[in-house]
Amino acid sequence: MKKFLKIFIFLEIILFAYIFNTSIYNIYEKNNISSENLKGYVLEETSPEILDKFYTIFTEEYSQNKLELINNTLTSTDKSVYDLYCYPLNKFVQKQPISQSILLQYHELKKEDFLDSVGVFYTDLRADEIKEIASQLSVAISDFENEAIPYSMVLKLNLFNFIILYIVLQIIYCIYTSYSLKKIGIKKSMGFSTVHILKEQITSIIKYFVVICSVLICLLNLYYALTNRFEFSYLATSLLFFTIILAINIICVLITSILIKFVSLEAMIKNKTLNSGINIIVQAVKIVFSVIIAVTIISLLNQGNSFKQSQQDVLDYKYLDGYYTANGFNSSEYDYALANKDILESYSEQTLEMYNHNHSLLCDFSKGSALQTSRPYYEQQLVIANRNYLS
Numbered sequence: 001m002k003k004f005l006k007i008f009i010f011l012e013i014i015l016f017a018y019i020f021n022t023s024i025y026n027i028y029e030k031n032n033i034s035s036e037n038l039k040g041y042v043l044e045e046t047s048p049e050i051l052d053k054f055y056t057i058f059t060e061e062y063s064q065n066k067l068e069l070i071n072n073t074l075t076s077t078d079k080s081v082y083d084l085y086c087y088p089l090n091k092f093v094q095k096q097p098i099s100q101s102i103l104l105q106y107h108e109l110k111k112e113d114f115l116d117s118v119g120v121f122y123t124d125l126r127a128d129e130i131k132e133i134a135s136q137l138s139v140a141i142s143d144f145e146n147e148a149i150p151y152s153m154v155l156k157l158n159l160f161n162f163i164i165l166y167i168v169l170q171i172i173y174c175i176y177t178s179y180s181l182k183k184i185g186i187k188k189s190m191g192f193s194t195v196h197i198l199k200e201q202i203t204s205i206i207k208y209f210v211v212i213c214s215v216l217i218c219l220l221n222l223y224y225a226l227t228n229r230f231e232f233s234y235l236a237t238s239l240l241f242f243t244i245i246l247a248i249n250i251i252c253v254l255i256t257s258i259l260i261k262f263v264s265l266e267a268m269i270k271n272k273t274l275n276s277g278i279n280i281i282v283q284a285v286k287i288v289f290s291v292i293i294a295v296t297i298i299s300l301l302n303q304g305n306s307f308k309q310s311q312q313d314v315l316d317y318k319y320l321d322g323y324y325t326a327n328g329f330n331s332s333e334y335d336y337a338l339a340n341k342d343i344l345e346s347y348s349e350q351t352l353e354m355y356n357h358n359h360s361l362l363c364d365f366s367k368g369s370a371l372q373t374s375r376p377y378y379e380q381q382l383v384i385a386n387r388n389y390l391s
Contacts, residue, residue, distance in 0.1 A: 040144035043119035085109035177256040
């Protein structure tokens with residue numbers, strides 16, 4: 001059974017490594033697209049004159065610092081493409097993320113790019129330097145908190161699968177313990193306590209888990225280092241994640257102590273480790289385990305696609321970050337408008353004026369049948385306009 005346990009722990013670690021890479025760390029990367037040590041800010045007024053003046057001040061007086069804009073790019077592929085406009089470009093480490101579903105494209109930030117922005121930028125300027133620029137512009141510059149994808153989405157969309165996986169873990173350890181009951185009975189007859197026997201089992205599992213997990217993490221990080229994608233955050237968060245998984249495994253082993261308590265020395269002498277009632281329960285558990293394995297495989301296949309689609313829905317919203325639309329299908333600009341009634345009314349008036357004079361209409365196709373099956377690519381009659389060009 002030790003070989004079975006080693007194989008099981010190996011497969012378990014591979015499975016959870018896949019879950020970690022494709023969900024938890026994938027979300028972490030999408031929530032932290034900006035370069036390291038850069039903090040987000042937003043200009044409270046984003047007229048072309050203000051944007052032009054800000055860019056001029058930065059490039060002339062703070063040319064040794066970094067400035068970055070981030071735009072989401074609509075593509076016809078399943079990759080999440082981010083255009084990073086960096087000044088100066090040669091000071092930025094142009095790394096690609098670990099997730100294969102994310103692509104970063106680096107560009108030199110020019111004045112035209114900054115004028116087309118909504119005033120959200122990332123920089124390594126000190127707080128007092130930001131205040132100095134704000135005073136020169138006579139415009140407030142506030143901290144920018146991007147709307148992050150919640151990590152709870154992973155649990156919410158996969159709760160049933162995680163419950164099934166936990167049940168599978170528990171049953172595996174129950175089966176492993178049941179096959180070891182004769183050996184456990186001998187140890188109990190020699191005076192070993194249940195606590196001592198459990199300690200030996202837990203130590204053995206920790207040893208297998210740590211060795212296999214360490215080898216896998218080392219290989220993954222070596223691969224990422226060779227492909228210029230290594231991130232210390234990946235190493236740290238993966239170690240934390242697998243520590244939690246190890247703790248769950250230990251809890252499962254502790255629960256199996258119930259079986260150890262039912263080991264009867266009298267039954268062991270008769271070549272029976274458990275009494276007949278407990279033995280029937282163990283056999284029933286094995287049957288239930290087989291059924292759960294089948295259900296789990298089907299569920300993982302179905303809900304895996306559901307999770308990817310739900311995550312893509314979140315990204316579809318973020319794709320329009322930096323754009324203004326009449327129905328508010330955007331992120332930072334829409335949230336900013338909601339918090340400022342005067343600006344929201346101004347947008348409504350400008351949209352109405354655009355419709356009356358240009359016969360253009362910002363349409364909402366969110367309820368259309370075509371968008372239920374595909375990502376929201378925008379047709380001719382749908383207008384997406386940068387706020388700077390509305391007035």
